[in-house]
Amino acid sequence: MLRRIRYMLIKEFIQVFRDKRSRFLLFGPPLIQMLVFGYAATLEIHHASTAVLDLDNTQESRELIAHFTASPYFDVRARLANRREIGELIDRGEIVLALQIRAGFAEKLRKGQTAPLQVIVDSANSNTALVALGYVNQVAARFAGDYQADRLHRLMPQAMAVMPSVELEGRPWFNPDLESRWFFVPGVIGNLILIMVVTLTAFAVVREREIGTLEQIMVTPIRRVEFILGKTVPFFLIGLLDAALISAVGTLWFQVPFRGSIAVLALGTVLFLLGALGVGLFISTISATQQQAMVSGFFFIMPAIIFSGFGTPISSMPPWLQKLTYLDPLRYFQVVLRSLYLKGVGLDVLWPQMAAMAAFGVVMLAVSVIRFQKSLD
Amino acid sequence: MTRKEVIQIRRDARSLLIVVAMPVILILTFGYAISLDVKHVPVYVFDREGSQPSQDLLKHFQASDYFNLVRAVDNYPALIRAIDDGSCQLALVIPPDFSQKLQDGGAVHVQALVDGSDANSATLALNYSQAVIQAYSAQVQLEWLSLRGQTGAQPPLSVDARTWFNEDLESVAGIVPGVVAIVMSVVGSFLTALTIAREWERGTMEQLISTPVTPLEIMLGKLAPYVVIGMFDIALCAAIGVGWFHVPFRGKWSVFFGSSALFLMVVLSLGYFISVVAKSQLAASQAALIATFLPAFLLSGFLFPIDQMPAVIQVVTHVIPARYFVSIMRSVFLKGSPLVFLMNDLAALAVFALALTLLATRAFKKQLG
Numbered sequence: 001m002l003r004r005i006r007y008m009l010i011k012e013f014i015q016v017f018r019d020k021r022s023r024f025l026l027f028g029p030p031l032i033q034m035l036v037f038g039y040a041a042t043l044e045i046h047h048a049s050t051a052v053l054d055l056d057n058t059q060e061s062r063e064l065i066a067h068f069t070a071s072p073y074f075d076v077r078a079r080l081a082n083r084r085e086i087g088e089l090i091d092r093g094e095i096v097l098a099l100q101i102r103a104g105f106a107e108k109l110r111k112g113q114t115a116p117l118q119v120i121v122d123s124a125n126s127n128t129a130l131v132a133l134g135y136v137n138q139v140a141a142r143f144a145g146d147y148q149a150d151r152l153h154r155l156m157p158q159a160m161a162v163m164p165s166v167e168l169e170g171r172p173w174f175n176p177d178l179e180s181r182w183f184f185v186p187g188v189i190g191n192l193i194l195i196m197v198v199t200l201t202a203f204a205v206v207r208e209r210e211i212g213t214l215e216q217i218m219v220t221p222i223r224r225v226e227f228i229l230g231k232t233v234p235f236f237l238i239g240l241l242d243a244a245l246i247s248a249v250g251t252l253w254f255q256v257p258f259r260g261s262i263a264v265l266a267l268g269t270v271l272f273l274l275g276a277l278g279v280g281l282f283i284s285t286i287s288a289t290q291q292q293a294m295v296s297g298f299f300f301i302m303p304a305i306i307f308s309g310f311g312t313p314i315s316s317m318p319p320w321l322q323k324l325t326y327l328d329p330l331r332y333f334q335v336v337l338r339s340l341y342l343k344g345v346g347l348d349v350l351w352p353q354m355a356a357m358a359a360f361g362v363v364m365l366a367v368s369v370i371r372f373q374k375s376l377d
Numbered sequence: 378m379t380r381k382e383v384i385q386i387r388r389d390a391r392s393l394l395i396v397v398a399m400p401v402i403l404i405l406t407f408g409y410a411i412s413l414d415v416k417h418v419p420v421y422v423f424d425r426e427g428s429q430p431s432q433d434l435l436k437h438f439q440a441s442d443y444f445n446l447v448r449a450v451d452n453y454p455a456l457i458r459a460i461d462d463g464s465c466q467l468a469l470v471i472p473p474d475f476s477q478k479l480q481d482g483g484a485v486h487v488q489a490l491v492d493g494s495d496a497n498s499a500t501l502a503l504n505y506s507q508a509v510i511q512a513y514s515a516q517v518q519l520e521w522l523s524l525r526g527q528t529g530a531q532p533p534l535s536v537d538a539r540t541w542f543n544e545d546l547e548s549v550a551g552i553v554p555g556v557v558a559i560v561m562s563v564v565g566s567f568l569t570a571l572t573i574a575r576e577w578e579r580g581t582m583e584q585l586i587s588t589p590v591t592p593l594e595i596m597l598g599k600l601a602p603y604v605v606i607g608m609f610d611i612a613l614c615a616a617i618g619v620g621w622f623h624v625p626f627r628g629k630w631s632v633f634f635g636s637s638a639l640f641l642m643v644v645l646s647l648g649y650f651i652s653v654v655a656k657s658q659l660a661a662s663q664a665a666l667i668a669t670f671l672p673a674f675l676l677s678g679f680l681f682p683i684d685q686m687p688a689v690i691q692v693v694t695h696v697i698p699a700r701y702f703v704s705i706m707r708s709v710f711l712k713g714s715p716l717v718f719l720m721n722d723l724a725a726l727a728v729f730a731l732a733l734t735l736l737a738t739r740a741f742k743k744q745l746g
Contacts, residue, residue: 021657021660022657022659022660025659025660025663029663029666029667032667033667033671036671036672036675036676036690037675039686039687039689039690040675040676040681040686040690041675041681042681042682042685042686043413043496043497043500043681043685044496044497044500044685045682045685046685047684049684064534090541091708091712091714091718092718093704096682096684109533109534112531112533113531114531114532114533114534114535115533115534115535116534116535116536116537117534117535117536117537118537118538118539119536119537119538119539120538120539120541121538121539121540121541122541122542123540123541123542123543123544123546123551124542124543124550124551124554124707124711124712125551125678125679125680125682126413126414126543126546126547126548126550126551127413127414127497127548127551127680128682129540129543129546130413130414130501130504130546131497131500131501131504133538133540134500134501134504134505134507134508135504136536136538137504137507137508137511137536138504138507140534140536141507141511141534143533143534144515144532144533144534147533147534148518148532148533151533152522155527156525162481162482162483163482163518163521163522164478164479164480164481164482164483164484164485164517164518164521165483165484165485165514165517165518166434166479166484166485166487166510166513166514166517167484167485167486167487167510167514168486168487168489168503168506168507168510169486169487169488169489170489170491170503170506170507171488171489171490171491172491172492172493172496172499172503173460173490173491173492173493174492174493174494175493175494175496175499176493178493178496178499178500179496180496180497182493182494182496183494183495183496183497195666199659199662199663200659203658203659203662207658207659210578210579211578211579289575290571290575290658290659290662291568291571291572291575291658294567294571294658294662295399295567295568298563298567299399299402302403302406303402303406303410306406306407306410306411307406307410311411311680312410312411312412312413313413313415313495313498315416315417315418315419316412316413316414316415316416317409317410317412318409321409321410335463338494339461339463339494342493342494343461343494345461345462349461349462
């Protein structure tokens with residue numbers, strides 16, 4: 001039996017590594033995706049392109065604008081003369097936000113009234129708009145604080161030092177500069193393993209069926225279990241290799257810290273791979289052609305990635321959808337990856353995720369193997 | 378030729394279902410699941426003082442829609458544990474001398490420990506906490522001033538924000554234009570890339586070539602049904618976006634369908650080109666994924682703002698057709714800007730469509746020779 005499995009494995013590996021193109025397919029696409037994701041997936045906002053329309057043109061209004069030019073979050077690109085230009089610049093996509101100070105701004109300030117600062121934001125991308133508005137509020141508050149302090153200093157010099165104020169001291173843990181890359185790079189590892197292993201496994205079986213070589217194999221003395229092992233073990237190993245490769249890129253190239261234990265990561269990857277292999281086998285039992293296999297694979301992989309909380313927080317999804325995400329094995333793997341990379345926690349915290357992945361893997365593999373054996377009859 | 382392709386698609390009943398189901402499923406998953414908004418952040422509180430003013434500050438957090446005060450703890454290890462296992466995203470620590478310091482004057486610091494592993498949510502949560510603290514601080518200061526005879530004091534500055542195009546800052550309004558591009562990429566490249574690759578793999582391509590059909594005719598015949606499917610899918614996307622998710626549609630339908638047809642030509646020729654070059658279905662599917670789906674998702678600017686990417690990547694986005702298409706879709710759905718503003722994007726798409734069609738037919742001829 002072992003001998004037959006070995007031959008089967010050799011055959012599979014020859015097929016997979018046959019030529020340059022197929023070898024490239026195993027490692028090229030994941031690498032490219034990792035690099036593109038690492039560089040392109042940024043949600044933080046720095047140097048948002050800003051235009052200023054100052055209709056007051058006083059020392060106070062210029063002071064307020066200076067607060068914005070000094071901030072790393074804004075890049076004042078244009079100083080406008082009338083309101084129409086704002087619309088045009090935003091329409092052309094040249095600026096994300098515009099600050100408008102009306103005439104009479106300084107006068108209101110001097111009288112001790114509340115002076116308005118108008119902000120116009122292009123919110124076609126709602127997240128950019130939200131983050132930028134948050135920064136506008138911070139800069140505005142700093143200006144207000146400074147101005148208040150100045151005025152107080154003039155009115156009652158001796159009281160200045162004792163006016164109370166409450167300040168927030170934000171301390172981001174695990175990712176002190178709040179870099180998106182640190183969030184996305186560990187997540188991409190999970191996505192890529194899922195994509196690679198599910199498609200490779202499903203295609204390997206369906207291709208034989210489509211070309212007609214499946215019948216040829218079935219008339220050889222190989223047993224079904226041996227055939228299934230032969231079709232899964234290579235991709236299990238390739239999946240592990242891919243995981244190691246992309247994790248190395250994440251740590252060495254993108255400098256995302258890895259704070260957990262490699263053994264726990266390996267355990268998590270193995271448990272996750274079981275489920276991915278199960279899904280790949282399952283798809284192969286319901287597809288007659290490679291096109292069908294690919295589309296079915298896509299229908300599983302795409303929601304699995306979106307619902308895993310890879311790009312957007314699960315807590316922001318509607319409640320009914322949040323419950324659905326518990327069925328997604330990638331959800332657990334994402335928690336494992338991010339916790340190991342950034343938080344450096346161990347099995348004592350991650351055991352529920354590990355258990356969920358193991359359960360999914362065992363059930364999925366069992367169902368697939370049973371279905372697969374039937375489909376061979 | 379076209380009829381052959383139509384028959385082949387129709388025979389495969391599942392493909393037909395996919396053609397309808399794919400855009401529906403894509404737009405529903407994206408529309409519901411892709412939201413970067415942060416609401417009801419789970420907050421733990423470590424109030425080291427437990428006085429009237431400290432509780433007053435916490436009430437401000439409680440009143441906010443963005444926070445959900447789930448638990449009060451009385452030691453640091455409990456906080457650390459909660460942040461580690463993810464049950465708490467933001468922890469507020471109020472110093473033991475909070476009210477004393479408020480009376481003495483000067484700055485009092487409230488700590489916000491935030492789980493930074495999700496950088497974007499952490500940024501938003503910190504921004505919101507900042508806003509709450511600022512409001513509280515302003516209130517404390519005004520009270521302090523009025524106690525000292527500065528009655529009628531008002532906060533010096535107010536920010537009056539107007540959000541254009543997407544007034545309620547709904548994620549889904551920005552997502553739908555991007556989903557349209559993704560659906561087109563998938564239908565255009567995934568499905569077509571496999572058709573030609575399949576003929577090579579099965580050896581039926583040689584049969585086709587031996588008939589007196591020219592390469593251009595083969596290509597047109599292969600692609601025509603997918604044009605129809607693509608246009609149908611895009612109409613479906615728009616219908617769901619506007620009808621179900623209530624995304625506004627402020628532009629012209631003619632621009633919508635015209636630019637979609639152009640973009641469809643781009644992705645179809647790209648898919649065709651890939652399939653001619655790749656030959657195996659596995660290779661074709663991987664290549665199509667990298668060449669169309671991934672850029673449409675990552676580099677088109679629908680989710681990740683292009684101007685925040687590193688300079689090199691920004692340059693790369695100029696050769697991503699989806700970038701121009703997403704910009705047009707945004708404008709058609711949300712901005713309704715006049716056609717003049719779209720000319721550049723439309724021209725870029727036209728150039729891509731032309732160049733890729735030429736490239737695909739030439740590659741096919743070469744493959745035959």
